[in-house]
Amino acid sequence: GSRFLPCSVSAPDHLPAWWCESRAGGDNADANLSDPRLPMDQDRTSEHYAERVTGEQVALLYNYFSRQYWLLLLSPPIVVPVMWSQVAHVPLVLWGIVYVVSVLDRRLLAQRYFDARPPASEARRWGMRFTVRAAISGVLLGSCGFWMFAPYSLPHLMFLFAFLFVTSAGAALFFAPFPPAYYAFLPLATMPLVVRVLLVGTMPAIWACVAVVVYTLFMLRVGRDYGEAIRRSFELRFQNLDLVQELTRKNEEAERANRAKSQFLAAASHDLRQPMQALSLLTGTLKLRSAAGPDRDLVERIGASVEALEGLFSALLDISKLDASVIRTERGSVSLSALLTRIETDAAPGAEAKGLRLRVHRIACWVDSDPVLLRRILQNLVANAIRHTGSGTVWVGARRRGDKVRIEVRDSGSGIAAEHLDRIFEEFYQVENPGRDRRKGLGLGLAIVRRLTDLLGHTVEVRSMPGRGSTFAVTVPLAPTPGAVAEAGGSGGVRPDLLGLAVLVLEDDAEVRAALRITLEEWGCYVVAAVDAVDALSQARQRPRWRPQAILTDYRLGSGRSGIEAARSLLAHWDISIPVVLISGDTADEPLRAAQASGYELLHKPIRPQRLERLLRDLPRR
Incomplete structure (x- = not known):
């Protein structure tokens, strides 16, 4: 809906800053008009947004007019010289003066609207004030078509028709944000011309009247459709704003709950x-x-x-x-062979206690990582594999992939169903432990793995097939140059x-x-x-x-x-x-x-x- 707000393009100097800021800011505009707080499950119908939408339509109406009213002031300087030879001079000059006064009166009304900054509840009243002045403008244009009618001068007659048609079409853009204003203006601007043409009494004149009536009905339909598009855009905008506010509130509640959990x-x-x-x-x-x-x-x-x-x-x-x-990371060149040796030493007793075969495949290369945190990642993955493997083998190894190394931990356990793969890295989520048997772990090891890999900028992936086991893989960049051995976890003298x-x-x-x-x-x-x-x-x-x-x-x-x-x-x-x-x-x-x-x-x-x-x-x- 914001594309219908003219102030989003450029604001003229005569427009107050508050209006442009509110229309460009979205939420501030709603605060100036109304500020409902509704739950997401309430039906958002047209009736629900009617008052707020009317407020925006009226605001857009006044804004359009304030930006383009100078075009209307050009009408008398054009019409009066052209029709000077066809009508009496005094009425023609008076018509031009009254027309200019009516335009300036609407400009003053617009300024009062901007100064008043009315709420949405008063928007229709301001819209009707403008509608009355739009009707007066229609009478002035209609009178132009009636008493300036020049049946014996084809050029002047063509000018009069063109002037009324162009003015009526332009009014569709001016008044369409608030359809009642256009409905009041257009018939009063065109119907006097129809009456005057009928007085000619010829068949071509009758057909000309039919054409003017068809044109009027067509323009009323165009104005209605344009106004409906604007109204619908505002409804969608308010729906989106309400949804954003509700989602923001829900997100804040979730963050508060998370902070409360951490504090607890x-x-x-x-x-x-x-x-x-x-x-x-x-x-x-x-x-x-x-x-x-x-x-x-x-x-x-x-x-x-x-x-x-x-x-x-x-x-x-x-x-x-x-x-x-x-947790501060201390990256360096880590000997992957030495790291896997430490992992094997750490995990061997647990694997032996369960009767599992632990196989470690080492490769001679260096990786760019934090030795302590990388060791913790692999320890958690290997411990998880041993815990969930009843019999068989746990395999740990690595292979090069371009400028990276893929470290894998495979097991021959029960595997993980596809629907659980997206959740196994969540805290306390365990696939086969509804009774919370602590011998099957706490449900935190993989959550720590995910957070540590994110911290280090590494990636962790998992592939699994029920009954066939699982493979967890951590991808680590190769070290630019081999450096001094960084011990995996450190030991100290x-x-x-x-x-x-x-x-x-x-x-x-x-x-x-x-x-x-x-x-x-x-x-x-x-x-x-x-x-x-x-x-x-x-x-x-x-x-x-x-x-x-x-x-x-x-x-x-x-x-x-x-x-x-x-x-x-x-x-x-x-x-x-x-x-x-x-x-x-x-x-x-x-x-x-x-x-x-x-x-x-x-x-x-x-x-x-x-x-x-x-x-x-x-x-x-x-």
Whole structure:
């Protein structure tokens, strides 16, 4: 419908800016006229849009006239000289003056309309005001055809017919946006000419009258069709605007729901990670104490359950990190052969436990990717293949495709039906696990794969046939030039034992604080466990010669200060520079970004004892 709005082409200087802006802007125009808020399931009929459409039609009527009214002012300067020799001079001049006054009166009416900026409810009233003036204009033109009729001068007669016909045709464009104005104008402009021609009384004159009547009916039909096209275009425009508004509202609701989900997940993860942290550390300590005792099997089962929970939290954390866009990629040249070797080492125990054959086909090439994230992608795909293959083989390999490498993971499992292929990369979507058996996975592995490949700019594809297995393929660009080997996932060197390492623990949760202290002391560390920085300084005063060699601090401390602030204040107080490790139970992006900005190491609850031990061993001693 916007193509019918003249202001979209160019706005004349005399038009107010508000009108052109509103007509060009679409939504602002609707706000000036009316602003309904309707549900999508309400029937959008012509009656529903009638008032709004009338408002736009009247606005277009006044706009057309304001842009082209100067053409009407040319009529008297043309008609008066041509007919000067055929009619009395005084009536002819008076006719020209009255005609000019009528045009200027409509121009003033248009200016009042623009100044008033009427709502849609008043649009018909303004349209009828214009219609009355259109009827007056028709009377003036009709009188021209009646008393200027020159039956004995063929050139003047032809001019009169041409003038009336051209003016009537042009009026179809002027008045068609509001059909009542055209209906009032056209008959009054042409019918006096018909009456005057009938007075001649000859057969040619009668046929001329018939022609004028047919022309009038034809132009009325043209004006009606043109007006209907304009009306329909406005209806379609308003329908589209309503649909856009409704879809925008639905999209905003979906975004709010997604943000609420993320906030809930972050809050729930933080609250659940506190006891999980303590449970994980205490389970690790319990394993050491009951390694040869009668409760060994029971402890092993507890440990397996804890590991399952840790896996769930880790997967949720990965999703949260990807949603928060805080994962930074470090691309480089990655040895694909070395990467596949690491994948085979990681996956072999799981495949062997299920009685599956794991075959890895290596090729000597380098790819351009992030070694850690690419390894995570392939680990998830291989783990998914092993989990869903009851017997047979899981094959991992790669092949060149021009300037890219296609890494494939195939299995001989049950396969995936075609109707599920578009959804398997969604969170928590599992094809054959309606009972949510955790042994069949959590439904997050492939979702993480899709997000990581999108982050890296790689592509992931899947082909599957029920009963024949599935093939997942990741396409990665070849590295421009072979560089130094980037280890797939990194390992780091192993430092001396933890015996005697002085560690300051800042944790406001009593259970987690106690669990950390017990675990660290079990490893031979010299631990001071405090609630916050004030408590740490208080305990340190009781040990004048004690200084920490590392700080483990929760990101959120109960005192209202963050662990980053507490660590910085302690380091400044002691005037030392030692490693600081942040421990967070949040999945929101705030702690992730804060840790990156501080330069401190960040661990997420629950922490596996092995991970914490490895981290402490790798920390530089001071």
